[in-house]
Amino acid sequence: MYFNHQVIFNVLAKDLKNAQELVEIAGDRVLVGVMVKDFPMEEDAIQRIKEYKENNIPVSVGLGAGDPAMWQKVANVSVAALPNHINQVFPATGYTLGRMEQTIEKVPVINALVEPTGIPGQVYITTGPISSAYRETVTCDLAAAMIAEIGIPSVKFYSIEGDERLDELAVMTQAASKAGIQIIEPTGGITLENVHKIVQTCLENGAGIVIPHLYTSLVDKETGETKPSALKQLVELVW
Numbered sequence: 001m002y003f004n005h006q007v008i009f010n011v012l013a014k015d016l017k018n019a020q021e022l023v024e025i026a027g028d029r030v031l032v033g034v035m036v037k038d039f040p041m042e043e044d045a046i047q048r049i050k051e052y053k054e055n056n057i058p059v060s061v062g063l064g065a066g067d068p069a070m071w072q073k074v075a076n077v078s079v080a081a082l083p084n085h086i087n088q089v090f091p092a093t094g095y096t097l098g099r100m101e102q103t104i105e106k107v108p109v110i111n112a113l114v115e116p117t118g119i120p121g122q123v124y125i126t127t128g129p130i131s132s133a134y135r136e137t138v139t140c141d142l143a144a145a146m147i148a149e150i151g152i153p154s155v156k157f158y159s160i161e162g163d164e165r166l167d168e169l170a171v172m173t174q175a176a177s178k179a180g181i182q183i184i185e186p187t188g189g190i191t192l193e194n195v196h197k198i199v200q201t202c203l204e205n206g207a208g209i210v211i212p213h214l215y216t217s218l219v220d221k222e223t224g225e226t227k228p229s230a231l232k233q234l235v236e237l238v239w
Contacts, residue, residue: 002109002153002183003209005029007199009234010060010085010185010213014225019057021228026235031085032057033215036073037064042080045073049081060085066113066158066187068129071096079103085211086110087156087185090143091128094150111154111185112147116168123172140175148179154211155181159188163197170205177206187213192230196237203239 010031013019019032032052039045045061052059061083063070071092078086079099085108088096093112100107115124122137125146147155155176160169173184184207186198195212202210218230 003028003211006203006209007237007239008209008211009231010187010211010215011218011226011231012215013057014219014223016051016055016057018225019052020055022226022231023057025228025231028058029235030058030231031060031211033060033062033213034083035062035064036077037067037070042073042077045077046081049077049083053081053083058085059083060087062087063089063113066127068127068132071128075099078108082108084108087113089113089127089129090125090147091131093147093152097151109154109183110152111156111183112150112152113156113158114143114147114172115158116160116165116172118168120167120171123168140172141178144172144175144179144181147176148181153181154183154185156185156187156213158186158213160186160190160198162189162191163194164189166198166201169198170201173202173205173207177208182208183211184209185211185213189217190214191217192233195234196239199237199239 013032036045049059068089071089075096090112113127117137123143125143126134184202190212199210218226
């Protein structure tokens, strides 16, 4: 429907050269994240995305650590640069989808950021800049139904703290699948060591496509580059 593979990796890149190395290894099984929070001006983020796209690098526009204050910037940058994938806080997904539909015929995949609560079956959808002050829970089923109702095809579940919240991830994935949402994006603390267990949990609970976000865990601390060897390990994993 949107992607050609069951498992796609969302990673960072230090620069164009690093991004090209990653795509050379993983092809269309990788999305290179551009975090709008890293760019003081929207135009700078737009230029980076356009540069990547001109070099056939699939781009995922991100908030930056799920920062709700970045929601408008994500929408503006996405409309101007037309990435392959968009990360967005739950309350701003309908707005973002509407703007993208007015801009381009084939709208990129947009996810809705939903936050675990510590209780399996209960989540926070209050992930916006104002609503995040309210720690009121809803069921996974209600969250998934609303996301499906808006027309969003993917749930981003953040932060799962590595494999600490697999029980919560399982229930959210089941609810998404039941609502007809095929894509789940576990995010937060994912490493080469725990990614298989996390992705497997999603697949076993009904996900059609899983997009784990592996950011700093793949980055070489000295060079700031995402290690191509780490991505190679990921694409060789068998589910």
